[in-house]
Amino acid sequence: MKNEIKRIIISIGMMLSGIIFILGVNNVDTNAALEKGDRQQELVTEKTMKAEKTVETANTIKMASTGKVVKRKGWYTAKSGRKYYYKSDGTPVKNRSYRINGNLYLFSKSGILCTNPGFKTLNGKKYYLKKNGTLAVGYLKIGDDYYYFSKTGVMYRDRWAYARGYKFYFGKDGKRLTDVDEVLGKRSSYYITVNKNTNIVTVYAQDGNKGYTIPVKSFVCSTGDSTPLGTFYTPYRYRWLTLVGPCWGQWCTQIYGNYLFHSVCYNSWNDNNSLDVAEYNKLGTTCSHGCIRLKAGDAKWIYDNCALNTKVTIFSSNEKGPFPKPTVEQLTEGHTWDPTDPDMKYKCKQSGCNHYGKLVPCDMQHLY
Numbered sequence: 001m002k003n004e005i006k007r008i009i010i011s012i013g014m015m016l017s018g019i020i021f022i023l024g025v026n027n028v029d030t031n032a033a034l035e036k037g038d039r040q041q042e043l044v045t046e047k048t049m050k051a052e053k054t055v056e057t058a059n060t061i062k063m064a065s066t067g068k069v070v071k072r073k074g075w076y077t078a079k080s081g082r083k084y085y086y087k088s089d090g091t092p093v094k095n096r097s098y099r100i101n102g103n104l105y106l107f108s109k110s111g112i113l114c115t116n117p118g119f120k121t122l123n124g125k126k127y128y129l130k131k132n133g134t135l136a137v138g139y140l141k142i143g144d145d146y147y148y149f150s151k152t153g154v155m156y157r158d159r160w161a162y163a164r165g166y167k168f169y170f171g172k173d174g175k176r177l178t179d180v181d182e183v184l185g186k187r188s189s190y191y192i193t194v195n196k197n198t199n200i201v202t203v204y205a206q207d208g209n210k211g212y213t214i215p216v217k218s219f220v221c222s223t224g225d226s227t228p229l230g231t232f233y234t235p236y237r238y239r240w241l242t243l244v245g246p247c248w249g250q251w252c253t254q255i256y257g258n259y260l261f262h263s264v265c266y267n268s269w270n271d272n273n274s275l276d277v278a279e280y281n282k283l284g285t286t287c288s289h290g291c292i293r294l295k296a297g298d299a300k301w302i303y304d305n306c307a308l309n310t311k312v313t314i315f316s317s318n319e320k321g322p323f324p325k326p327t328v329e330q331l332t333e334g335h336t337w338d339p340t341d342p343d344m345k346y347k348c349k350q351s352g353c354n355h356y357g358k359l360v361p362c363d364m365q366h367l368y
């Protein structure tokens with residue numbers, strides 16, 4: 001061991017004196033010189049080049065004073081303004097992301113430093129270059145969407161990642177999904193939270209022994225001042241139920257006592273073309289008699305997927321949940337059915353209200 005160290009010290013000493021001879025004492029970078037790949041190499045920094053007359057090629061510099069040809073090292077800005085980086089062994093960084101002094105940079109196939117901010121594609125991998133010229137790493141909001149980038153800056157696509165105590169899924173385009181129901185598949189159990197303050201219901205699935213930390217989806221809801229706080233276990237459910245008014249709700253799941261998840265009210269029993277449109281348009285605000293009103297499709301999701309005895313926690317907080325609050329498209333007076341009610345899709349198609357996207361004419365369908 002001692003001999004080994006001695007040998008290293010001697011070889012470093014020889015190398016340093018060599019470099020000092022070439023570059024002059026001011027420009028010795030002892031840290032770089034200590035790196036393994038540097039023995040046998042003659043290096044030059046950008047600073048040295050400026051101090052001396054040189055003949056430059058892409059990767060080497062001929063020093064006019066000594067006639068020695070040395071390799072570049074560190075940052076180099078060409079006359080074109082393009083920046084390059086040479087590793088301590090004199091090789092240029094090309095075609096990859098590369099960490100320099102704690103910052104991650106991206107270099108093109110020909111070694112040019114990428115400087116225009118935005119999404120970048122290199123070797124089929126996607127990156128995001130921030131305004132400061134460094135690559136995004138970890139969980140990041142870009143525009144309206146969240147993304148996840150690995151330690152080497154590669155954007156996650158079609159995979160899960162842990163962020164902020166949750167497990168999120170990032171889709172084909174790298175965007176975080178705000179509904180992972182299809183990716184997860186049906187689960188045997190869920191956990192539901194209701195934020196009375198923000199009027200957001202969030203459904204969670206279990207991530208092994210980490211608990212219910214996978215946000216599955218969020219629903220916009222309407223709670224009421226008398227909505228009780230606490231943790232409950234759903235005892236019953238009803239396809240239709242008579243509510244205060246009287247009016248009638250679909251896909252009702254009891255939480256506790258007279259408090260239930262259910263659709264917005266209808267004016268007739270078992271008639272899903274009698275929606276109280278004005279009440280529907282208030283979804284997302286605190287306006288119920290205490291129940292938790294949902295879009296019909298969302299009430300149905302709970303009714304269909306959450307077994308009885310599902311745990312529900314109702315709380316009141318300013319904190320934003322894992323997913324943003326879904327929007328509510330305001331209905332016109334004549335739209336007397338809930339556009340999320342799967343049984344009423346045909347009505348939206350008939351009236352051409354565009355709740356199900358642009359309709360494809362029948363004779364065009366085979367082209368898709």
Ligand SMILES: [Zn+2]
Nearest residue numbers: 339348353355
């Ligand atoms: Zn519609």
